[in-house]
Amino acid sequence: MRYLWTEDTGAGLHFWILVNQLFFDNELVVEGKGSNQGLLDAVLDLDVKDDDKYYVAFDYVVDNQDIRNKYRILKSITDKSEGKIVILDMICFEYLILAFDKLVEWTGTGKTDKIKIREEVLAAVENHRINLSKIDDKKTLQYIAGFKRYSTERVMKSLVGEFTQNEKWSVKGPLMGECWYKDCCVSEHSDSLRCGKPEDEGGDEKMRMLIRSEKVQDVISKVIAAE
Template sequence: MPEEKKGKTYLWLEDRQGKAGYTFWKILMQQIRPDVIVESKKIVYDNSFDNLQVYQEQKLLKRYADKRKNVFLLGLICFEYILLEFDQLIHWIYAPEDDFLIKRSGALKAREALVKCLSSGEVDYKMLQEVSLYDVHLDSHNIEQLSAKLLFDLTRNTGFEVSKKMIGECWIRSCCEWDKRQEDDICGLDNNRLSLKAKMQSVYRGTSIMKEFSKTGLEVLL
């Protein structure tokens, strides 16, 4: 939720300092808009549209935000979904001949179906066969929980691994500055190594962040 205050722009997050989401947003904004101040606020919620409690809180928050000309709510589900929808995600985390492309085919199909569904404006993702086959506990999960589970399953045991507590070094460093990298740790960027700034620019362009920022008038020069 960006807010302009006394000539300054703030990005307020639900994520707490030290958590993966906060780290992601802090690094992203440092690279694409270093003047924006990232803060953790208890009044801000992820846009988990099928979590009834969060939905009610969002309605209340929107009512207050609508009264202010310098406060904008971003229509972003959660940081895990942002990375999940990233158009270069699979190309980055897996090498072309990676065994994970076969071993994790169910998760890959679920991700493709989920992103296609939500990007088209549909919200009934639980009816998708690929998603229901992937998550046997789907009925008890909301979109934020599903996104977190799916992203972790796709990225685990890679330099891009993401959990609630941790975001992989390969998201927040230039290639290849991962201290614990082994000789057989080869990703899709091995032959096209990127700086941290280039990575964050790609994430900005390849996700819904760019569209949501543009709605608020927050300009990013790439």
């Protein structure tokens, strides 16, 4: 059996279930472990059988010392697993959404300031962190400075929330917002929320476009290579 383990719950776990359904034809056993510690504990307790392989989607950012410590332990285990346990090259689920090239168009956000900040942040991502030295835009630096406890992952989650406030596009709840994976009317407007209109793609096709995006493909490339 081939397993994909994630620390995510809710929408993040739902994303991986949809990836499994629409891209891997349900060949993987997808399980959420609740937290990065839960994921690490599951790997530590693992008794790998001969035909099993485990893909570990561990959220890794280098500007969080606790995560760096857990990652070192995880990597030491995988290095001894003879290829049976594979760490996916992952920053966090929210980064995959933030980097999706259709995000602004589909969600229909009118927040021009946040669109600019998103562009600046994405351009500054390298080696599992936001390289602040690559950002010159004052508003972007002020936005990042507003975090009491700064980390790349916190910035990613906050920015994604700015673009997905409409519940139909939300990535915060128990499931991804229905407009990511269902046929739905996405051109409705309310007083406070706007929603863009994808180019008439059906639900499955929208999700497949997200899965085929560059950053998602980078993460799942090791799973694809093993097929």
